[in-house]
Every structure is written in structure tokens, then in C-alpha cells.
Amino acid sequence: MDDPEIQETVESILGKGAKVVDCEKKSSIKEEEVLFINGMPVTLEGRDGLAIKQALITGQVPPCDLLNTLLIKTGILKAPVKLDTSLSVKSTTVTKEEVTVSRDGKVVDERSRETKEQNFYTSAITEVYEPIKIIPTAELLNGKYARTKYSDNNGYETGSEGKFESSSSASSCESDGPTYKPQTCLSKDSGHLSNSTSTNKADFTPSSADSLSSLDEPDFLSEQFRKCTFNGTNGFRKDFTPTIFGTVASDLTPKDCSNRRALVYRDGNLLSGSLEALIQHMVPTDVYYPDRAYLFAFLLSSRLFIKPHDLLARVRSLCETQQGLGSANGGASHPGQARFAEHLVQLLAEWTETFPYDFRDERVMQHVRTITQQCCAINPSIRGNVSSLLHNLLQRLTALEQYEKTLDLSAQPQDENCTDISEVCPVPAVLAQQLTHVELERLSFIGPEEFVQAFAKENPHLETSFKDMKKTHNLEQYVQWFNRLSYFVATQVCKYQKKKQRVRVVEYWIETGRECFNIGNFNSLMAIIAGLNMSPISRLKKTWNKIHSGKFAILEHQMDPSSNFSSYRSTLKAAMWRSHGAKDQRQRIVIPFFSLLVKDLYFLNQGCSNKLPNGHINFEKFWQLAKQVTEFMAWKQVTCPFEKDPKVISVLQHGPILNENALALASFDCEPPENNQEKERCKTLKADSTAM
Incomplete structure (x- = not known):
């Protein structure tokens, strides 16, 4: 054996004089790709690691939920993370002037001057990444989130007395992070009954607008409506919090796609559906109310397929046939009708708040008057809500008319x-x-x-x-x-x-x-x-x-x-x-x-x-x-x-x-034309102005 190191090792084990006839060497090389975050190595492995790698190679921002999963696994996100972001724009302009004085063809003097102008604009923002958790739908419906704190495996506690904050993103990929036992509940919506599963997952998302580009649309809309829409002036509960439409945790619509009235989902998000099914999905019942994000998206774009007055007529018809709206028995039909009437008036309130100009159409207002009268017959206690609804709508439409009058005045000829x-x-x-x-x-x-x-x-x-x-x-x-x-x-x-x-x-x-x-x-x-x-x-x-x-x-x-x-x-x-x-x-x-x-x-x-x-x-x-x-x-x-x-x-x-021609003439008066094209244009403009 030519390798003295191996011979020495064998003799140390078997004793002096041991002879090595043959030896086989094996070596193994392990390669791993590591992403350093704040100096801490994070191994890119599995499906999540591959997705992040592909995003970085192609110059894209990896999905927020994938990054959060790795950060949770490595224990980096064990406390809120503070991120300082600054934007700086710097511009430097150098102007050089050279002056040469010559006499009789000879240079007498040469001088130069150089000036440098620097402009610098900057803006900065500090943002904190906080853990946010989705509350199970069953607990939301039953009001169990009040005065309850939810904790995850990292020791975080979320939720506070009487408050609820929805997660701003719902992952479409399975996570190995902290999960919670699914809760099975019986859900009912618009005359349908089905078994659905609500799942709670911890999710860490940045409280900044930078994450908006990577969010699923339903989740982003719910977060926005939670922050900045209805002001509670219509008499409804101000603590009403919309759930995140389209996620497994909050969607109460059956996922049966076997008939033409079905809605099609993927990863819990609504992808498509027939017009009839989408209209049915916005009709409330005594125990179901459509998500605000869904309502806004549907009311915004459904007008490409059905006019607002026809849509409200369809909603009214479904309420009459399925929920007994306008029936002779009034509120005596069943105990849940009072709650249904409250939901229906709330639907009208959100519609008038978000799309008030739809109600400039008298055909829409006819349906509103009929529906509100029918709802008040079922539940007289909501008369105040109806009155507030109509009052706020009148204020919005009156303000619009006044604004349009000011625009008409501004269009009139002014002093020259x-x-x-x-x-x-x-x-x-x-x-x-x-x-x-x-x-x-x-x-x-x-x-x-x-x-x-x-x-x-x-x-x-x-x-x-x-x-x-x-x-x-x-x-x-x-x-x-x-x-x-x-x-x-x-x-x-x-x-x-x-x-x-x-x-x-x-x-x-x-x-x-x-x-x-x-x-x-x-x-x-x-x-x-x-x-x-x-x-x-x-x-x-x-x-x-x-x-x-x-x-x-x-x-x-x-x-x-x-x-x-x-x-x-x-x-x-x-x-x-x-x-x-x-x-x-x-x-x-x-x-x-x-x-x-x-x-x-x-x-x-x-x-x-x-x-x-x-x-x-x-x-x-x-x-x-x-x-x-x-x-x-x-x-x-x-x-x-x-x-x-x-x-x-x-x-x-x-x-x-x-106007454009008058500006051109005024410009030529300020500085005369320099080339043939400008001279021709100036001549034409003057001829036209003389002819007028």
C-alpha cells in the first residue's frame, strides 16, 4: 500500500505488520443553496425553496407566503421585525463655460468657468412586520372571538377585546409552519346547506403597501375594505368585520360544480361562475351575508353583463321566492326573517355607499322603495336604518348635482x-x-x-x-x-x-x-x-x-x-x-x-x-x-x-x-422663428388669424 496514512491507521487497529492488500475510498459531496437574510443562512430546500430560487433567478419578488414560511422555520420571525426603507434621487449638473479672446487672429486670453449643481431628494419610511392570524369562521359567526386571545407556537398572542384583524394574505401553498386543527361546521347560504371546513393558519405579513403586489386579490380587497370603506352612518353595527372571501376559512358557499349554477374555485379562491350563480351568491339570508370584497368586485364589473336595475330586480325576485320577502304573513313566516330583513337592508346600504350613482336611475330607486317597505313590514325595528340609508344617499346625489353645476359654470367663457x-x-x-x-x-x-x-x-x-x-x-x-x-x-x-x-x-x-x-x-x-x-x-x-x-x-x-x-x-x-x-x-x-x-x-x-x-x-x-x-x-x-x-x-x-394655435403665435412673438419650418407655420397661423 502506497498510502502511509492508511497503512498507519490499519496498524494502529490490527497491530504492527498488518498488510493492506486493497483499499476502497468513498467520498460524498453535499451541495446546498443558502440564502443569507440579515446574515443568517436559510437553506433553500423543498418546493418552497425551489420557488424562491426560481423567482430570484428571474428577477421577480418571491411570494410573501413562501418567504414567511422559511423565516418561521428558521426562527427569524420570533419578534416583530423593523424595516427602514428610504428612496433617494440625486442629480448632478455640471456646466462648463469657456471664453476665448482673440485679436487679429491671435488668441489674447482664454478663460473657463465650471459650475456644479447638485439636487438631492429623499424620503424614508419605517415599517414593522407583525404576525397576523386568521380567526376561524365558525368563531366569527358565533362571536367567540370577543375577549379571546389566540396564541401560536412562537408565543405570539393575537386578537384583542372585541376586535378582529384579518390576515392580508392567504397562502395557496401548504405550509409546514404552525397550523391549527380544522373545525367542521354546518354552513348555510342562500337556501343551500353543506358541510365546510374552517382552517386557521398563522401568517406573517408586512404592514406595508409593498406586499400588495404579491397578495391574492380577494384577501387584498378584504383588507382594504376593513380599513377604509363604510363609516357606519347607515345605522348598522360599526364592529362588523368582513371575512376574507374565497379562503377555506371564510367561504360558506358549497363547492359542488356539478350543475350550471355552480361557482368554480381553485385553492379556495373563486375563479368563475354563471351569472345566475354569482347573483345567488350575493343574496343574503338570515344566517349568511356576502363578503364585502365579493360584493364590491361583483357590483363593479357585473354591469358588463347586466344593468344595475335588472340586477336589483333579480335580487328582489330571489328574496321573494326563497326568503318569503313581501309575503302576506309578514314577519310571522319564521323567526329568522327579521334577521334576513336586516341583512337585506344592509346590502342596500353598502350598495348605495359604494356605488351611489347607480341610484340616479329611477328604475333602481323603484326597487329600493319596494324592498325597504317590504323589509320594514317584516322587521319594523330597522326603519331607522332605512331612513339613514335614504338620507345619506340623497346627500351624495345632491352633492354630485351641485358639483356638476360648478363644472358647467367653469365651462362658460371667462374674462380674457x-x-x-x-x-x-x-x-x-x-x-x-x-x-x-x-x-x-x-x-x-x-x-x-x-x-x-x-x-x-x-x-x-x-x-x-x-x-x-x-x-x-x-x-x-x-x-x-x-x-x-x-x-x-x-x-x-x-x-x-x-x-x-x-x-x-x-x-x-x-x-x-x-x-x-x-x-x-x-x-x-x-x-x-x-x-x-x-x-x-x-x-x-x-x-x-x-x-x-x-x-x-x-x-x-x-x-x-x-x-x-x-x-x-x-x-x-x-x-x-x-x-x-x-x-x-x-x-x-x-x-x-x-x-x-x-x-x-x-x-x-x-x-x-x-x-x-x-x-x-x-x-x-x-x-x-x-x-x-x-x-x-x-x-x-x-x-x-x-x-x-x-x-x-x-x-x-x-x-x-x-388654444394650440394661439400659443404658437404667442411663442413666435416671444422668440421669432428660427428655421424654415417655423417660419412657414408662423406665416400660416397669422394668415388664419387674419381671415377669422
Whole structure:
């Protein structure tokens, strides 16, 4: 044996003189992929590890539930985790000037000067990852969660006296983390009886808007409705908490798909169903009430297939045939009818609260009056709720009519004397605040259904038409406001013949745009950028040469349309983070670039109107559209915290603006045409204006 180490080992065991005839060596190599989190190694193994690896390789964010599972396994999440996130934008502009003095062809003197301008914007947010737990549905229905604490294997206690907080995500993958024994309960809904299983799983999710992109749509919607919808003014219990529709823990609908009225589920989430089955699912009983997230998603997109007045008629018909609504016996039919009547009025209250403009249609109101009368006959104690419902609806519709009248007044011809906005409001930060007032007011009157109905008008193949309904035009008016602000900015610049004054006005609007960015008012920011980039303004080279363009370059970078506005979308996400946990109203403001939002919703809406090959409605698309619109609803509910200046707002909304041709002529008056193309255009414009 040539290996002395082996020979020595054998002799130490068998004694001196032992001879090794043959030896076989075996070596094993174990490879494992490790992900380091805060310096702690986490082995990527199994199906969850493979999913995280694939996501990281492809540059995607791994699903939140998979990351949570690994963190729980490794014991990292044994206490709330604090995460500090900061967004920084830095821009450096270097300007170099060289001057050469020559006499008789000889260089006499050479001088150069270099200036450097640095602009730095930053925002920061601190968020805490907390453990959140889903309460079993059976306990919710029986009220057992009150004064009860639930603890998991890590020693956490969740739940508090009289309160319930639903998890913001429901995992579609099985977890090896702490689980709880399923509880079997008998569930009843809309005339059906079935056995269902409720399961409770611990889930750790970040309390930040960053997790929204990885959540299932039903869970996200439930979380949003839990935070920011109904105010309890209709007389119903304010402690009513919606369950998470579509999860095994909360869905009470039978999963039998053997008939055409069935709803189709996958991993506990509603995927599709016939129109009849979806309508049946929203009809309450004495022991069943539909989930808020489902109600919002269905009421939002169902109008692509059935008009609101027809939908309410179908609901009324089902209540009459299945629950005895309007029967001669009244409340004597069975003891549960009083509870059913309360649920039905609550359904109407949520409908009027979320989609009040549906009730401008007299056909809808006829059904409302009939249903409320029938419910009061069954349960006289809910008359106060009905009165509150109708009063709040009247207030919303009256406010809409008054707002529409103000829009009609703003459309009338105004005084042609162009007021300098910088004289009325010398401080750009104050002007940005007044712009935010206008934006939030106009946003607040846009109904969520307007997105669907606006797109439906462009699709001739839809099964329903909105021509016979009294429509609102708040969405179109908001787009017109964006265009008006852009032209207003350009008009303010071109009104001055002197270059020094134009420079002052341009810098004033750039600073105003910067303040809009800091507030989170991205729509006004984009309108200002669009106004300054209009050709009558951008061609004023002598004016722009006197302007420090570094600040404007930063704003343009934020709204750069390349890569589908990736820079803006990142900034918007940072603003959502700030808004998500903010207590100060100033930090809650998020006003999105509206045209891009409409574009995103348009493409989502295209999938909603297409039925599946089996004739079912694709409810998965309903969830996606509802998720986006729910974000918008949260943004528009913010109250503007700044002091309102009616004089400034009047100039912004009613001040005169020049049209495209008038702006071009004014621009040529400021700085004459430089090339043949501009000269020809100037000549044509002057000829047209003379002819008029």
C-alpha cells in the first residue's frame, strides 16, 4: 500500500505488520443553496425553496407566503421585525463655460468657468412586520372571538377585546409552519346547506403597501375594505368585520360544480361562475351575508353583463321566492326573517355607499322603495336604518348635482385678461397645496363604476348598453382638468414678451412641480411637466438657457415614460408606503397620474367582458380590476389638510387659457422663428388669424 496514512491507521487497529492488500475510498459531496437574510443562512430546500430560487433567478419578488414560511422555520420571525426603507434621487449638473479672446487672429486670453449643481431628494419610511392570524369562521359567526386571545407556537398572542384583524394574505401553498386543527361546521347560504371546513393558519405579513403586489386579490380587497370603506352612518353595527372571501376559512358557499349554477374555485379562491350563480351568491339570508370584497368586485364589473336595475330586480325576485320577502304573513313566516330583513337592508346600504350613482336611475330607486317597505313590514325595528340609508344617499346625489353645476359654470367663457398666478399666489408651495385641493375634490366625485362604463362604451360586443341610463361624466371632466392645467401653464409663460419675466414664470412652475412631487400629487406634477414640454414653450431656447435645468431634469426623470413609466411606478409605490401607515393627513396623500391609471384599468377591463368557453364569467379578472379600483378609492377618500384659498383656486379653474394655435403665435412673438419650418407655420397661423 502506497498510502502511509492508511497503512498507519490499519496498524494502529490490527497491530504492527498488518498488510493492506486493497483499499476502497468513498467520498460524498453535499451541495446546498443558502440564502443569507440579515446574515443568517436559510437553506433553500423543498418546493418552497425551489420557488424562491426560481423567482430570484428571474428577477421577480418571491411570494410573501413562501418567504414567511422559511423565516418561521428558521426562527427569524420570533419578534416583530423593523424595516427602514428610504428612496433617494440625486442629480448632478455640471456646466462648463469657456471664453476665448482673440485679436487679429491671435488668441489674447482664454478663460473657463465650471459650475456644479447638485439636487438631492429623499424620503424614508419605517415599517414593522407583525404576525397576523386568521380567526376561524365558525368563531366569527358565533362571536367567540370577543375577549379571546389566540396564541401560536412562537408565543405570539393575537386578537384583542372585541376586535378582529384579518390576515392580508392567504397562502395557496401548504405550509409546514404552525397550523391549527380544522373545525367542521354546518354552513348555510342562500337556501343551500353543506358541510365546510374552517382552517386557521398563522401568517406573517408586512404592514406595508409593498406586499400588495404579491397578495391574492380577494384577501387584498378584504383588507382594504376593513380599513377604509363604510363609516357606519347607515345605522348598522360599526364592529362588523368582513371575512376574507374565497379562503377555506371564510367561504360558506358549497363547492359542488356539478350543475350550471355552480361557482368554480381553485385553492379556495373563486375563479368563475354563471351569472345566475354569482347573483345567488350575493343574496343574503338570515344566517349568511356576502363578503364585502365579493360584493364590491361583483357590483363593479357585473354591469358588463347586466344593468344595475335588472340586477336589483333579480335580487328582489330571489328574496321573494326563497326568503318569503313581501309575503302576506309578514314577519310571522319564521323567526329568522327579521334577521334576513336586516341583512337585506344592509346590502342596500353598502350598495348605495359604494356605488351611489347607480341610484340616479329611477328604475333602481323603484326597487329600493319596494324592498325597504317590504323589509320594514317584516322587521319594523330597522326603519331607522332605512331612513339613514335614504338620507345619506340623497346627500351624495345632491352633492354630485351641485358639483356638476360648478363644472358647467367653469365651462362658460371667462374674462380674457390673463391673471399672473404668481402674483395671486407668490409661494410655489402654497400653489401646490391649492392644486392638491382641486385634485382631491375632483377625484372624490369619480365613482368606481365610471371606469367600467367608460370602457364599455367603446366595446360594441358587450351584452349591455348604458345609453338609457343617466350617466356621470366625472372621469372625463378630470381628464379635461389635466389638459386645462397643462395649457394654463403654457399660457402663463407665453403671455410675457420679456425674457426675464418668462424665466421667472418657468422657474416658478418648476418649483411648484417639485412641491407637488413632495406632497404626492403626481397628476398635477405631470400636467406641469406636459405644459412646459409643449412645443410653444420648449422651442424658447433663449428662455431655457437662462434657467437652471437640473431641478426640471429630476422631475422629468420621475415621470419618464420609458419602460412603461417604471421610474414613476417606483415613486408611486414609495408614496403608497408612506401613506399606508401615516397618521398625518399630509403624508396620506397619493394622487396618481390619472391617464396612466386609466390605461392600466382599460387593459384589465378588457378581460372582464370576455366569457370563458363554458359560458362562465371570468371572476378572476373581476378580482384584478377590483383590486386596482380599491386602491383608487382609498386615495380619493383622503381629506385635503391644507388651508383652502378660493381666490387661487378660482384662477386655476376659471382663468383664461390659449388654444394650440394661439400659443404658437404667442411663442413666435416671444422668440421669432428660427428655421424654415417655423417660419412657414408662423406665416400660416397669422394668415388664419387674419381671415377669422
